[in-house]
Amino acid sequence: MEFLLKPEPWMVMSFLLLVGILWKYGKPGILAQLDARIEQIRKELVAAELLRNEAQALLSEYKRKQADAEKEAQRIVENAKKGAEQLRHSAEAELEETVARREKQLTDRLKRMQLDAEQEINAYASRLTIEAAQRIIAEKLDKSGYEALLEKSMANVGQQGKTLN
Numbered sequence: 001m002e003f004l005l006k007p008e009p010w011m012v013m014s015f016l017l018l019v020g021i022l023w024k025y026g027k028p029g030i031l032a033q034l035d036a037r038i039e040q041i042r043k044e045l046v047a048a049e050l051l052r053n054e055a056q057a058l059l060s061e062y063k064r065k066q067a068d069a070e071k072e073a074q075r076i077v078e079n080a081k082k083g084a085e086q087l088r089h090s091a092e093a094e095l096e097e098t099v100a101r102r103e104k105q106l107t108d109r110l111k112r113m114q115l116d117a118e119q120e121i122n123a124y125a126s127r128l129t130i131e132a133a134q135r136i137i138a139e140k141l142d143k144s145g146y147e148a149l150l151e152k153s154m155a156n157v158g159q160q161g162k163t164l165n
Contacts, residue, residue, distance in 0.1 A: 003082050133153075
């Protein structure tokens, strides 16, 4: 019994006694706390799984929306290209029409100017011819010859007027 005189065996026995008492009286409380913690962790896992499923659903929805948006953007771009092409074609057609109309206007204007110039030249030549004829007649003809020449000239002018019409 000498070993009872040393403090180490008493310490070991005290420790074992304390562990035994704690085990007997503390075990239900410790197990209840562990069960509560396990249940809390289980609930957190279920909530995390639900959140993960929600996140997965949202991700799928956003991917679908992104794909739809990309399709819509591509459709808009294609429509814009088609619209631009149609606009270009209509602008080209309108430009060609405007150019043709302007060319016709210029051609008509040039024809009118040419006719006006020809008429002015003819009128001027006629005046010069008449003036020259008057001078020549005044210098060389007497009254009877003058009247015959005048009648002949009037007949020629009448025939030329019919030809022009």
